[in-house]
Amino acid sequence: MKIITLPCSFDNYSYLIICEETGTAAVVDPAEYYPVSCAVASAGVQLRAVYCTHHHADHIGGLDDLREEFPDLDIYGHQVDRRRIPGFNSPLTDGGTVRIGRITGQAIHTPGHTSGSICYLFGTDLFTGDTLFGAGCGRLFEGTPQQMHEALNSLVRNLPPATKVYFGHEYTAHNLKFARFVEPGNKAGEARRELVEEQRARGQATTPSTLAAEVATNPFLRCGEEEIIRTVAEKFFGEDLDPLSVFAALRRLKDVF
Numbered sequence: 001m002k003i004i005t006l007p008c009s010f011d012n013y014s015y016l017i018i019c020e021e022t023g024t025a026a027v028v029d030p031a032e033y034y035p036v037s038c039a040v041a042s043a044g045v046q047l048r049a050v051y052c053t054h055h056h057a058d059h060i061g062g063l064d065d066l067r068e069e070f071p072d073l074d075i076y077g078h079q080v081d082r083r084r085i086p087g088f089n090s091p092l093t094d095g096g097t098v099r100i101g102r103i104t105g106q107a108i109h110t111p112g113h114t115s116g117s118i119c120y121l122f123g124t125d126l127f128t129g130d131t132l133f134g135a136g137c138g139r140l141f142e143g144t145p146q147q148m149h150e151a152l153n154s155l156v157r158n159l160p161p162a163t164k165v166y167f168g169h170e171y172t173a174h175n176l177k178f179a180r181f182v183e184p185g186n187k188a189g190e191a192r193r194e195l196v197e198e199q200r201a202r203g204q205a206t207t208p209s210t211l212a213a214e215v216a217t218n219p220f221l222r223c224g225e226e227e228i229i230r231t232v233a234e235k236f237f238g239e240d241l242d243p244l245s246v247f248a249a250l251r252r253l254k255d256v257f
């Protein structure tokens with residue numbers, strides 16, 4: 001299996017997943033048509049499927065033109081998005097299987113950013129859309145803090161730390177500034193900021209990261225940490241400080257950061 005990262009639009013990432021044995025491919029979140037079509041042509045593969053992590057326009061912007069070029073595409077997403085994704089024909093629910101060539105993957109329903117948000121897992125490669133970012137998480141447009149908190153923690157609970165995280169936007173540098181704001185004493189966060197600064201200065205993507213790196217530096221996965229709890233207590237004096245309340249407070253702080 002080969003993964004090609006495709007920077008699209010302003011800061012979106014699409015990903016081409018290739019089964020090298022069969023020369024077939026699928027694209028995760030075709031944000032734009034041209035980068036995907038060009039990558040398919042230059043890899044010399046047949047595009048068979050689209051895996052949508054959710055219905056937002058910046059993740060499906062290339063879909064109409066791709067359907068014209070490849071009329072037989074299987075277009076996957078969560079079944080609640082069936083009327084919100086053009087050409088939708090392959091509904092998924094939690095645990096559903098997807099196949100491209102000889103590669104098998106699994107849909108993990110992770111509601112929070114939207115009600116139908118899905119992460120796709122292929123072996124140790126996880127495509128998270130706008131659910132889990134480098135050092136951050138998606139805004140809560142259609143879900144509750146509880147849903148997102150549970151979705152993120154279930155990924156950490158159920159998947160190995162070495163799992164690679166392929167996220168939907170290049171937000172990592174800004175997210176790490178927020179991470180420093182809420183947890184200035186986190187050494188791993190400091191090291192990651194330096195690394196990300198170097199990567200961005202060279203024009204490199206910060207995707208993929210790993211679940212281990214996220215657990216070490218992503219404040220939304222660190223809601224039980226003393227320093228984060230203290231920051232939240234200062235900003236939201238008097239609130240309950242269980243991990244879910246800390247998560248909800250962090251998300252509200254980040255919305256205006």
Ligand SMILES: [Zn+2]
Nearest residue numbers: 054056113130
């Ligand atoms: Zn989105």
